Amino acid sequence: MADVMIAAMPFTGHVVPLLHVAEALAAAGHRVRVHVGSHFADRVRAAGAEHVPWQRAPDFDERDLRAVFPQTGRGGPLGVLTNLEHVFVRTGAGQVHDLLAAWQRRPWDLLVADGFSTGGALVSERLGVPWASVSTGPLTVPSRDLPPPGLPLAPARGPLGRARDTALRGAFAALSRPLRTALRETRAAVGLEPGAVTLEQQWISPHLVLALGIAELEAPRSDLPAHVHFVGSFPPGGADEDLPPGWARALEAPRPVVHVTQGTFGTDPQQLLRPALEALGGRDVTVAAVTGVIGRDALPFDPPPNAVVAARVPYGRLLPRTDVVVTNGGWGGVVAALRHGIPLVVAGADLDKPLVAAMVARSGAGIDLRTGRPPARAVGAAVDRVLAEPSYRRAATGLAARFAAHDTAAEVVGLLERLLRDRAPVRRAGDPWGR
Template structure:
């Protein structure tokens, strides 16, 4: 999404918070929330934090230092991760030297697994233990990629620790006999043929991941904890007491062997962003032309030539209104520079825009595959064209095509002709819009904030910890 992170206190679709309590009543429970110091991971956990605080719980957020202000606006206490576990996700290549030399794909994913996710585990775990000594929480709610929370459950029985609840903020990495290994964006293949393919691919993935497995064991051994066994992605789901995936069955591959603690709870509603001023051209959204929005999100947007510029080029001067949401200051000027100094007449470029207000007027979203942004579009029944090659984006794009809500271009840098043909097809074939609306209706049936709150309250009353 292109809305700014500090908007997390806005009224949600499934709960109307009354704001932080001003009474002297004790909190319902004490909760620690924590996330990797990256926008796409921190945003959902702060939204959960704000909702729980508004319900009367006492919440402390453990996260990246640059999100201290956002936590304050969410109405929760903030504690910074130690420097060894903190980084600036807006410059991953600068934070992790050597990353930029690796192409998107298996090599970069392996680099990230080692340096972005595994190396910070000891510092994350120590920070969590220190916080628990000062703030004996009833529950810890952790972004699935903050793996320093896992030793908490691995090192002591449930009666001696708070409940651990994992939150899946990216497509599910849970391995299964019914799915290919996470990463390349391969959709399910039905029947025994598919299971045979999945077994072969998983065996190959396990062989390639052997050095990473040994590295993982070394990291955990330094904590005096035995490393979780099994393929990458399994521990994040099976070690916590509960694992809540932020999506619905219509947008996630079925797994006949999923553990009981793995639940799909719906996507979090976004912030409405009423305080954000609307651009002067906003009235054109209802002037009758189909509206196509293109974005590379708020992080992977240094090079607008990857997707935004090809889309604008492909759709220039068509009978469409094209909104280029660049997601960064100076984005419209940078885009114009890529296009020879000016924008086509049917294009409106902005730095930031309130997506929750834009999407109800949108006929098609062209996206690089941010998980939250894609599901936000689906909440409004908007079909998609997705082109993403880094991080989890190939998996998001594959789910877009598998679920029937759009097309996966299977590249992060499509040519204008590819984008144009995909836009024509999605706009021209009503089945994509129909399927997107069906997914929107499915998402509307879920109340994820209520689900999380009910689970926390049940856990808080089941096993008192340090109280």
């Protein structure tokens, strides 16, 4: 039995997959602790792990970042960089202090960190112990074959494309200078050489990267590190839970079911829920709308009669009945839909969501609306097209088969146990794209 510490950023989209990792490790007989904000304490304990709270790290609620980080809240690329600086990087020193205190109480054998957990990466470097990072979204591993991570652009083709990507990498380096400064200051604050690790390297374990997803969704690249492993995805929970009141009867109607979700972060219902409900209210479909905010079971506008609304819904019960998912592009929800072979309509606004939308479109499994605030007519036309053209369902079904080829829990535990045993980078065999 090993003692494992898991470090997660306190956002639902980050915590849920890390808790699946915790459950898998606990089921395999390992002792697990999870360092995350107090909002998730009960969920940590339900996963069979011990909660290690954020204390020196500023505890916050993802639904109101500005209460703790007044600099945040702006949209656009600069707003994303500001969020990364203050929420993800500058909290790193506090995370390290919390984790060092936990280490002094009981050292761990292995640390598993959310791919954006600055504290997890820094404390592992400081202690000199191996660690694994979990990619809870599209891969952010930089590549000479691709534009900078996070941009919703197709891979470069030919000399002009390569010149484009070189220019974009230079522009990103200039735009992210405050982020790089913040990282250097954070590293110095916890006793590490400020420039020893670059921004691009900081969140990527040199020992093992568990990429939640499949290679078929990612752009092929020639320089993917050998310790990056695609492991599929954990099944969505809730298969044995009840649907919200009134939902079971509504979903039994003999017509397509369209699930509409604003995700769990950036949950303004005016962005996607309102135009989607306006568009679908006059169609012969059942709309299953989720607000993404616990306690918000109603919308600030009247839903159409063919819609049901709830704060959250057990995906294990909903997705097997769903024909199309309309989403803001959160990675967890997109992967869950594709795991079930469901085509998508994606309205990605910021963070990695435009990239996710572009990935879905390139795969053939859905439509990228190219905005986070689509007009109702665009949502309606996209849903009509996805329902009418079988190619979208065929592409989604093909991706579902690739997900089904993975036993994610067993693969994750097996790879982590290899790292525990060998204390060296865990190399994969072969190329993920079969070249």
